[in-house]
Amino acid sequence: MSDTITNSSAVDENQKETQADTSAGRPNAKPSKSGLYTIVWRWHFYAGILSAPILWMITITGAMYVFSTEISEWRDQALLKVSPQEEERVSYDRLREIAASHAASEDLEGMVVRSDPAHSVFFLAHIEGEPGNRADDQHQRIYLNPYDGSLLGTRIAEHDFFAVVLELHRSLMLGTTGRILSELVTCWGLILLASGFYLWWPRGKKNAGVWLPRIKGKFYAVLRDWHAVSGFYLLPLIGIIAFTGLFFTLVLGTGFNTTVKKMGHWPPEWFLTAEAPAPSPEAQPMKLDQVVPLFLEHSRSGEDAVAIRFAEKPELAHKAFYMIDDDKNSLRTVSVNQYTGEKFSILDPPDLPFLYRVRLWAVSIHMGKIFGMPTKILAMIASLGLLGLSVTGIWMWWKRRPTGRSGFPRAPLPQSLPAWGWALMIVVGILLPVAGVSILLICLLDWICFSQLRKKKAV
Known part of the structure; x- marks a missing residue:
């Protein structure tokens, strides 16, 4: 939502301020807002980069499937109409x-x-x-x-174009593994929205780049504005579509269904x-x-x-x-x-029963069918909007990437994250268990990589 390498100079300044506090003999200094901004920005960046390929597949197939009924009826007139x-x-x-x-x-x-x-x-x-x-x-x-009993045609339902589109959307045609990956990216999509909202927050800015995107100026700045500002306005819509998609997933969806059955609402x-x-x-x-x-x-x-x-x-x-x-x-x-x-x-x-009705509402909302054509259009906008946010995020990283370098952000100091930030990560990990496992793995990998890097520098 916010530019993945947005305000790189500001981020560098944030890192310098945090490092200055440490070098000044205050390793336990209270975490600064700039340090927290750096951490959120870094997680937003990595989440956007790593989830992009699968996210593109999910959003493209989702936008296509929204109008599956209309397209199928137009395509199959020879089979359906007499x-x-x-x-x-x-x-x-x-x-x-x-x-x-x-x-x-x-x-x-x-x-x-x-x-x-x-x-x-x-x-x-x-x-x-x-x-x-x-x-x-x-x-x-x-x-x-x-009227005459003549055969109009036959078709294998599972081979239909939109059946394949739906399977790609739900499981990437990879079975259980694909369903877990799809759930993982959906969870991280919600995290991207939340972290992007934090990064978008005005912080004293007035208008340009906050409420309205610029259309003139340096290309990177314009691209950043369209990424951040459109992300802010699309956040509620994308959030609803992404959240209701969790009712289809392997872990959270199955967990909800099991709960409904245990409570006698199935x-x-x-x-x-x-x-x-x-x-x-x-x-x-x-x-x-x-x-x-x-x-x-x-x-x-x-x-x-x-x-x-x-x-x-x-x-x-x-x-x-x-x-x-x-x-x-x-x-x-x-x-x-x-x-x-x-x-x-x-x-x-x-x-x-009520809880089962919640499931039906979620399914219809996610597919854009709850109020007919208007919500279908909104569901398509949500899918294409999320695709656009991901594409512009990758584009910005590639545009600002230093020659010969990855352009990945440096690790912030450990004390940059306040206690409530750690608590929030734990809560997110519990509510979104697939994402929680990935957060633990990323933290472990991050610690191993930067520990090795610091050892090499020490030598």
Whole structure:
């Protein structure tokens, strides 16, 4: 947020002042503000440099995924849109038979329908991967024209462009290792925002470079202003998007989910297929043509994509999931007895326990779907804004880097950090455990490197 080599002369002066205090026989002198500024600036600098490559990947993929629904619907018009016909539609049971004939697996686990007559119907076939490894499982989408039963096309959901974008965003396509790295960079992104805000603080400055960026003058000064000032204005927006992203992470996200379950706020009926009363021996399952209209009755103004999961066993019910624009906070579930057509276990987000609703809110906010298009635009601005801050930070370091040298800041004196600063680092390490471990490793590496450097100078 603040320039990564910002005010280098001021930093040098801060270091000189601290060194002067020590050389004057006051090694225990009270830490100065300038010394604290140097430490914060140094951590801001290293965090920005080290997190940049992964941060760029996360922000670019995040900005792309925000409009995944709109782009996918435009791209897949040939699969999703059909011309309504006056003649009677093909029965859903016949469509199921047609889909089964085109499926790469015998396991047709569900279908997706809409009340909009201009929409196609697609079925979902579950393709198992390596035994015991569900991560290799795939899902084939089979798109059919409901008026003549013709095949519009097939697609493997996991191979879709935006599925790959999402996987890059969440785990860098590196599995568990990638998820930890993504969480680490997200945590450091929050630290960068906080430390950048401290470095931006006016400290007596009036206007230029504080509230408004300069557009004339030395290139470095202009670049620094746009980095710092835009960072200040974007801080709340980026902070919200980054913080809600932690609900997806391996350590903090899993920890939150575990806490929700322990407190009894995790609704199993939200996910699992509900059980229905035991059928009589002579009972026969209802036809899909009877079941689907029951589910469509709960569709909201034709905006919902109604995903129906077929009952896999006689004692289970059919279950439908309703969602508008992939917004988890709009998710509704309805279960239907496959023998009687009785509708039960109808759940909307307001019916869920509070802590689980917090999770849904976080997911929708992070994806920019909480209030539709306006928040999508804000989410994209947050992603691209954070990318811009990182790029300008690296640019400033490269611009001011001395010829033949790294341009990395020197280590401040140990007493430059006040007691409350150490306490703050401990609190941050506890609240953001992945970042806390990295802070310990960085401090250890820093101590080893500079200890060796001082030994060499002594020799």
